[in-house]
Amino acid sequence: EAQVTQNPRYLITVTGKKLTVTCSQNMNHEYMSWYRQDPGLGLRQIYYSMNVEVTDKGDVPEGYKVSRKEKRNFPLILESPSPNQTSLYFCASSFGIGKNTEAFFGQGTRLTVV
Amino acid sequence: KQEVTQIPAALSVPEGENLVLNCSFTDSAIYNLQWFRQDPGKGLTSLLLIQSSQREQTSGRLNASLDKSSGRSTLYIAASQPGDSATYLCAVRMATDSWGKLQFGAGTQVVVTP
Numbered sequence: 001e002a003q004v005t006q007n008p009r010y011l012i013t014v015t016g017k018k019l020t021v022t023c024s025q026n027m028n029h030e031y032m033s034w035y036r037q038d039p040g041l042g043l044r045q046i047y048y049s050m051n052v053e054v055t056d057k058g059d060v061p062e063g064y065k066v067s068r069k070e071k072r073n074f075p076l077i078l079e080s081p082s083p084n085q086t087s088l089y090f091c092a093s094s095f096g097i098g099k100n101t102e103a104f105f106g107q108g109t110r111l112t113v114v
Numbered sequence: 115k116q117e118v119t120q121i122p123a124a125l126s127v128p129e130g131e132n133l134v135l136n137c138s139f140t141d142s143a144i145y146n147l148q149w150f151r152q153d154p155g156k157g158l159t160s161l162l163l164i165q166s167s168q169r170e171q172t173s174g175r176l177n178a179s180l181d182k183s184s185g186r187s188t189l190y191i192a193a194s195q196p197g198d199s200a201t202y203l204c205a206v207r208m209a210t211d212s213w214g215k216l217q218f219g220a221g222t223q224v225v226v227t228p
Contacts, residue, residue: 048215097145099145103207
């Protein structure tokens with residue numbers, strides 16, 4: 001089954017404790033991205049990757065890091081989480097960015113930073 | 115800067131009525147427009163993708179139209195059912211800068227009452 005898999009689904013952590021949210025897709029997609037969803041602000045892009053070793057900042061990259069060492073994986077790293085990073089996070093992938101490229105989303109990771 | 119607006123923000127209809135959800139965008143330089151469904155606390159499920167060169171797409175009870183020149187898309191859901199209750203999001207795939215970023219609307223929350 002074609003899918004984007006995120007782990008963990010739920011995470012409660014303390015301020016400053018480094019964490020990684022994993023994202024993996026099995027569709028051989030080149031384009032992957034991370035979004036966060038907050039009430040009243042909607043979905044905003046954090047980082048994206050056009051291909052292996054090619055990443056760039058989205059609209060709200062502060063406090064986050066990413067890496068793309070393999071095509072299928074695109075982990076999101078919070079080096080020193082803060083309470084304002086409490087949010088619902090989504091990983092997405094697509095074959096490319098052209099007009100016939102459908103985006104597929106993971107099930108989301110609900111992160112709480114206390 | 116691309117802005118995506120969804121009106122109304124919330125909608126309640128009795129079972130069997132047709133649903134009409136609206137999405138407007140300010141910049142017509144898009145690759146495509148995608149409609150998603152989101153259940154509370156869950157991921158985004160892709161419903162329909164309309165390429166920038168297309169006027170409409172259909173899937174079962176769902177029909178989506180696109181008028182790129184006027185910056186509008188409409189999602190029609192025929193003969194609504196309680197299981198259609200969810201938040202519906204539209205997103206445009208940017209064709210200028212932002213390297214294929216999806217710009218989302220805030221969503222329309224739909225309740226279908228039995």
